[in-house]
Amino acid sequence: MSPLWCYLTVSALLFCIGLAGALTRRNAIMVLIGIELMLNAANLNFIAFWRFSEHPETQTGLMFALFSIAIAAAEAAVGLALIITIYRHFRTANVDKVEDMKG
Amino acid sequence: MAEFFKALDQFPVTLKHWLMGHASGVLPEWALPLVSAALSITPILAVFPLMFALTTVIERKGLGRIQNRIGPNRVGIPLTDIRLWGFGQFIADGIKSLIKEDVVPRAADKVVHFLAPIALLIPVLLTYSVLPFGRNMVPLDLPQTGLLFFFAVGASTELSVFMAGWSSRNKYSLLGAMRAIAQMVSYEIPLILSSLTVVMMAGTLSLTGIVESQADVRFGFLHSWHLFTPWGFVGFLLFLTAAAAEANRTPFDLPEAESEIIAGYFTEYSGFKFAIFFLAEYLGLFAMCGLGITLFLGGWLSPVNIAPFTWIPSWCWFLGKLSALIVLFIWLRGTLPRLRTDQLMGFAWKFLLPMTLINLVVAALWHMSGGAVHVVIRWGVGFAMLAIPYWLLGRGFEASVGKRIYRYAN
Amino acid sequence: MTLPFAIIAGLTVGSAIAAMSLRNMVHCALSLVLTFAGLAGLYLQLNAEFVGFTQILVYVGAVSILIVFAILLTRSTEPKDEPSTVTPWAGISVAVGAFLTMALAVLASPVGKRLAAPAPEVSVKTLGQKLMTDYVLPLEVMALLLTAAMLGAVIIAMREKEGK
Numbered sequence: 001m002s003p004l005w006c007y008l009t010v011s012a013l014l015f016c017i018g019l020a021g022a023l024t025r026r027n028a029i030m031v032l033i034g035i036e037l038m039l040n041a042a043n044l045n046f047i048a049f050w051r052f053s054e055h056p057e058t059q060t061g062l063m064f065a066l067f068s069i070a071i072a073a074a075e076a077a078v079g080l081a082l083i084i085t086i087y088r089h090f091r092t093a094n095v096d097k098v099e100d101m102k103g
Numbered sequence: 104m105a106e107f108f109k110a111l112d113q114f115p116v117t118l119k120h121w122l123m124g125h126a127s128g129v130l131p132e133w134a135l136p137l138v139s140a141a142l143s144i145t146p147i148l149a150v151f152p153l154m155f156a157l158t159t160v161i162e163r164k165g166l167g168r169i170q171n172r173i174g175p176n177r178v179g180i181p182l183t184d185i186r187l188w189g190f191g192q193f194i195a196d197g198i199k200s201l202i203k204e205d206v207v208p209r210a211a212d213k214v215v216h217f218l219a220p221i222a223l224l225i226p227v228l229l230t231y232s233v234l235p236f237g238r239n240m241v242p243l244d245l246p247q248t249g250l251l252f253f254f255a256v257g258a259s260t261e262l263s264v265f266m267a268g269w270s271s272r273n274k275y276s277l278l279g280a281m282r283a284i285a286q287m288v289s290y291e292i293p294l295i296l297s298s299l300t301v302v303m304m305a306g307t308l309s310l311t312g313i314v315e316s317q318a319d320v321r322f323g324f325l326h327s328w329h330l331f332t333p334w335g336f337v338g339f340l341l342f343l344t345a346a347a348a349e350a351n352r353t354p355f356d357l358p359e360a361e362s363e364i365i366a367g368y369f370t371e372y373s374g375f376k377f378a379i380f381f382l383a384e385y386l387g388l389f390a391m392c393g394l395g396i397t398l399f400l401g402g403w404l405s406p407v408n409i410a411p412f413t414w415i416p417s418w419c420w421f422l423g424k425l426s427a428l429i430v431l432f433i434w435l436r437g438t439l440p441r442l443r444t445d446q447l448m449g450f451a452w453k454f455l456l457p458m459t460l461i462n463l464v465v466a467a468l469w470h471m472s473g474g475a476v477h478v479v480i481r482w483g484v485g486f487a488m489l490a491i492p493y494w495l496l497g498r499g500f501e502a503s504v505g506k507r508i509y510r511y512a513n
Numbered sequence: 514m515t516l517p518f519a520i521i522a523g524l525t526v527g528s529a530i531a532a533m534s535l536r537n538m539v540h541c542a543l544s545l546v547l548t549f550a551g552l553a554g555l556y557l558q559l560n561a562e563f564v565g566f567t568q569i570l571v572y573v574g575a576v577s578i579l580i581v582f583a584i585l586l587t588r589s590t591e592p593k594d595e596p597s598t599v600t601p602w603a604g605i606s607v608a609v610g611a612f613l614t615m616a617l618a619v620l621a622s623p624v625g626k627r628l629a630a631p632a633p634e635v636s637v638k639t640l641g642q643k644l645m646t647d648y649v650l651p652l653e654v655m656a657l658l659l660t661a662a663m664l665g666a667v668i669i670a671m672r673e674k675e676g677k
Contacts, residue, residue, distance in 0.1 A: 001515065001518075001558075001628070002515055002518045003625065003626060003627065003628055004624065004625050004626070004627045004628075005619050005620060005625030005626065006518060006522070007555065007559070008615075008619040008625060009616055009619060010522045010525065010526060010555070012612055012615040012616055012619065013526050013529075013612060014525065014526065014529050014548075014552075015611075015612075015615070016608040016609070016611050016612035016615075017526070017529045017530055017533055017608070018529070018533070019604075019607070019608045019611060020533060020604050020605050020607075020608035020609075021532075021533030021534075023603075023604030023607060023608065024600065024601045024603075024604035024605065025533070027538065029538065029580065029583055029584055029587065030533070030538065030541065032580070033532060033533070033541060033542070033545055033580065034533060036545070036576065037529055037532070037533070037545070037548065040548070040549070040552055040572075043552070043568075044552060044555060044556075047555075047556050047559050047561045047564060048559060050559075050561070051559040051560060051561070051633075052624075052627050052628075052630075054630070056630065056633035056635075057633050057634070059635065059639070059640060059643060062561060062563070062564055062635070062640065063640075063643065063644070063648055063651075065561070065564050066563075066564060066567065067651060067655060069564075069567060069568060069571050069572075070571075070655050070658075070659060071655070071658065072571075072572075072576070073571050073575060073576055073659075074658055074659050074662035075662075076576045076579055076580070077579060077662050077663065077666040078662050078665050078666050078669070080579050080580065080582075080583040080666075081665070081666040081667075081669040081670040082669055083583055083587060084583060084586055084587060084669075084670050085669050085670060087586070087587040093587040215539075215540075215543065245562070247562055247563065247635070247636060247637045248562045248563055248566050248637065251563065251566045251567070251570070252566050254570060255566040255567070255569040255570040255573075255574070256569070258569070258570055258573065258574025258575070259550075259569060259573045259574060261574060261578055262543075262546060262573065262577060262578065262581075265578070265581055266543065269539060269581075269585075277585075281585075284578060284582075288575070288578060291574075306638070308637055
């Protein structure tokens with residue numbers, strides 16, 4: 001089995017890819033995909049640290065990962081609903097063009 | 104006599120062990136797990152596609168009889184007069200689909216269009232890996248997560264449907280894919296919730312464990328299948344309804360309603376790719392039926408614990424129950440008309456979902472009252488708790504559908 | 514580093530890069546699904562079967578479908594030749610800087626060298642019992658959050674009757 005640093009590096013890579021996407025893409029859905037990637041990278045960290053911890057039988061990391069998956073699902077649902085509403089209003093999903101504060 | 108039947112029951116397992124024993128002397132160490140996996144996969148890949156092939160013929164013949172026709176009865180063995188009642192039809196169909204031209208629309212997204220049938224077939228085949236086909240016959244025993252694996256892999260077929268519909272660049276394909284995804288997502292919830300009752304009662308997610316939990320004997324002869332309880336009976340009916348929708352079977356076959364949107368998401372597929380869609384759809388239905396058998400109909404257990412029935416090998420019981428359910432679905436297809444999209448969604452959210460939730464409560468009560476309350480009272484309470492909501496919900500649902508007003512062009 | 518790990522990790526990272534850099538958004542979503550599946554594979558390697566299959570059920574079965582629906586419902590009306598990114602080099606250099614910091618921290622720390630203990634016995638039963646005893650408050654809060662999110666999503670996305 002691979003040592004812990006392998007998993008942590010993969011997780012860091014995923015986080016940074018998500019970060020780069022969320023910072024640079026124009027479309028709001030792509031920004032949301034980047035955020036999902038970052039959340040998933042954090043989840044991988046939870047699981048990896050749980051597996052390599054001294055007391056894996058407490059299952060704390062698993063619990064955290066499960067709750068995090070549920071939160072990510074809720075976040076995706078609300079975020080995408082918001083994007084669809086914004087699209088209806090402004091006829092665009094481009095985050096740079098949505099700068100009007102008055103509805 | 105009993106020894107012989109026991110050997111027959113375990114014949115596939117002993118055959119595999121015998122082959123593995125011979126292989127271990129010849130092959131290198133690293134190849135053995137691969138050979139073992141291949142030996143477990145081969146029977147699945149041989150039996151279920153063959154069953155699909157036979158089902159296509161039986162379905163056409165059965166539908167023909169229901170519609171007062173004869174159905175295919177010509178193709179037999181070539182160059183002879185032997186016709187086999189038309190059961191050679193599937194070979195002719197297979198050869199036809201293999202040599203037909205594979206047409207890909209010019210505007211299509213070629214890569215996704217090519218990947219979609221593969222991405223559909225692989226998850227469907229993967230679901231078979233956790234089903235127990237007989238005593239000691241489960242390709243991949245996941246003692247902690249068997250049922251979860253089935254649903255997780257089954258859920259990923261939705262995406263393949265989207266890939267097929269979107270990549271074809273055809274409005275009928277896209278409409279069919281949207282209908283299919285909306286339907287599969289909606290009916291997945293009642294499907295999982297109705298299976299959850301069994302998980303609650305058996306206390307395990309392992310499918311072999313669920314079968315073994317139904318092995319107790321009641322009244323000296325009857326196996327305690329989950330079907331023989333109020334929650335199990337209703338749960339099985341709810342499960343079958345949701346499974347029919349999940350497998351796009353009539354009356355829930357809107358995603359591929361020929362009279363409305365040609366063939367739905369696989370409109371733009373031809374030749375062998377179309378055959379793969381067809382195969383995956385039927386294999387998905389068989390897997391759903393297999394799961395229903397495992398959860399509610401005692402898996403590979405015989406219904407009664409009396410000598411001639413227990414002699415029949417366990418895998419024969421499984422395949423027999425599977426065939427019975429397939430015939431039931433063919434019968435339903437010949438009988439029921441197709442729903443409208445709004446009726447379909449309303450049925451999932453306003454009828455199936457509340458019923459499965461109530462069924463969960465009934466199962467919990469049944470579990471809690473075990474041993475303390477007389478069995479007749481338990482049955483009565485469970486039945487009442489399910490029948491009254493059924494009546495109320497069904498009435499409300501019928502009222503919401505309303506009488507159809509036909510408008511004709513003048 | 515073992516070979517299966519290298520294959521799965523390479524697939525995950527590669528498809529994540531594709532998911533963030535492809536021009537066609539549906540292709541991005543499909544690559545994202547591959548990333549989710551790869552992550553589930555990594556969880557399985559780490560003996561977290563239950564979380565791995567939950568990941569597939571929730572992300573591949575639900576979240577990706579949501580994303581795909583959102584992409585189709587907000588079909589872009591913008592001109593095709595417009596760049597899909599804004600100030601790419603600033604964002605990418607921030608990300609690379611963050612990665613270098615994290616990677617250096619991971620490689621320098623002694624925790625990273627740690628090897629795994631023998632696989633722990635994880636049963637779904639104890640997981641469920643913990644959820645109902647130690648973690649019952651988070652579980653209830655989570656149920657509340659999911660209900661609120663569902664209602665919120667439906668109300669936000671519902672088309673307003675008046676207006677238009």
